[in-house]
Amino acid sequence: MEQITVKVGLASCGIAAGAEDVYHKLEEDLAQNAGAFNLQRTACIGMCFEEPIVELHGSNLGVVTLGRVTPELIGPLLDEYKAGKLPSTNVILAEQHSAPRNDLLANQKRIVLQNCGVIDPLSLADYEARGGYKALRKALALSREEIIAEIKDSGLRGRGGAGFSTGLKWTFAAAAKSEKKYIICNADEGDPGAFMDRSVLEGDPHKVLEGMIIGAYAMGADEGYIYCRAEYPLAIAHLKVAIAAAEEKRYLGQNILGSDFSFELHIKEGAGAFVCGEETALMQSIEGKRGMPIIRPPFPAESGLWGKPTNINNVETWANIAWILLNGAAAFRAMGTEKSPGTKVFALAGKIAGSGLIEVPMGIPIRDIIYKVGGGMKTEKPFKAVQMGGPSGGCIPAELLDTIVDYDSITATGAIMGSGGMVVMDSGTCMVDVARYFLNFTQNESCGKCTFCRVGTRRMLEILTRITEGKGELDDIGKLEALATNIIKGSLCGLGQTAPNPVLTTLRYFKHEYLAHIEEKRCPAGVCSALLKFEIKPDKCIGCTACARKCPVNCISGTVKQPHVIDQSKCIKCGACFKTCKFDAITKA
């Protein structure tokens, strides 16, 4: 019989969920019983909600994937698999059998993620075995114009969010006349709720490198940078290993694969500034300066890093390049819609059952992403909105769930495609609070260069805060709209130009929630604590006094073993009692 192979998903999510303990247990078992099975590392297969995940290969059962594995469980489950029995518990995916999560994967289309969770990301041989660096060999036999034409024909649009034609961008950089040119990979994935790029870099770093090497060749660049946020230590570690391995096999460095093309690649770690995801700020940061955006034109394609022509694409865009070159523009166009061909990777998070990483063809309705690929809602609370595009994006309500995923349809809703973060919200999420959350974020991250962004977002945040505290007035809505318009007009970069989007979309689709806060001093979702009333249910309170001891203003009274009472006139609505009570005796509404 074939040797059994055991693959453990060791990406950041898996590790955080305890996958390393499972891996170490398997190592111990292997030490005691050498040759019992092959043990391999892999990265993220995307089903983060089922982590730690272990994949079993090699018995007559075909590939079986186990979820929520613990060190105690793995031994018995593996024994069952070896004996030719489908493990009795924890199976999430099975190649030849029905399994609870099979459908979720069946509705995906994986190009960018084709190797993620399949190969050992630290092994160049694994990548090559899956067709890696074939596209580079093909590219070196083509002319630069032919490569750019292929990318242009594919219709690939920038996956960082703005959706500009990648082929066109390459044309500009290629046309620039200069001895020295740079290319950059933007891996400063800063949107809260987005982790697509992290997973690709952790799970398949060579795919990004191959795309960049092809791009450098096509545009005539001999030096490149990957600007990665420092919060992704594992991604940076994998990139370093990948670069060293690629250099050794002459995919990188001098005279690549014996040609006269040379390309040197460096990693730059970010230092914690969201605005550095903006291309001009990013280049300032690489140069060692404060990461503040500068006026365009000149565009980076003319004058970018150190004043030289520069092309910047994000991780997912680069990760598409090798596939397109290998399979052709027509094959790429066969997926997705006319104006947005190909696939898109999304990070599903929030109140959705199947949170994690997915890749779907463009053109799929958002409804299908949530219910067919994401497994529906996490709890019984109904769907309320999905937030797309992070702090630059907006909230799409239930009535627009049939909107299809392409750049233009999403933009029409007031949200943006963004880099791929999708945070699902249910009836327990307050939309005013969500808007305030994002404004707080952009306000913190504004670099301060443009007055409207620096001061305007602060004023918007103040207004939103007072609305959530029940101190809002009716004309606050008009003030928010006026500030939003001016911030959009008066800001130099994308951060400011899009900062009001979360407020504008929630005002457009959830105005009634704003009005409930302002006119009725009520938070319909029960989130804004200043608008809630905390009460003790006498029939549930056992008089343990825990809440009274916790209350910071001593407004809870009662004798031991008797129901307690909250003095509403003194209550500051901090919610400490609600969190302390172990008997569900305190209500908030």
Place this chain on the structure above:
Amino acid sequence: MEQDFGKLDAIISAYRGKKGVLIPLLQEAQNLEGYLSRPVLKYISEKMNVPAAEIYGVVTFYSMFRLVPQGKHIIRVCKGTACHVSDADGIKEALIENLKLEGGQVTTQDMQFTLMEVACLGCCSLAPVIMVDDQTFGKLTPQAIPGILEKFSF
């Protein structure tokens, strides 16, 4: 007392003369003591021939640079969207309470822990999440906090 800049010298000489090195240099220098003290910044300014004001400008722009001594362990509370809608605030409150931090203080009296926020750790499916040094803890409740802190106490 004259400070010994031996280790810092080694870092500086590895970077001197190269372009765009200020940020990585400062990152490495910070790793020595966990923060960038005034003498260290002045020393870098002299040796690299970069005005101290420019260095200070860079250091205060990026959130990872720290100008005061830090606790032995750094606790990062994720404030990403998914964590926010899963009560990251409650987790932060529990940390403040268990660490006995008062009045906006971020480092414990005994210099064991420093508490900070981070925009997003990218483990959204495990929300709410915190990171202690380089270990991530997910699916947290306020009740789980004391147990985690205990693991890092000496």
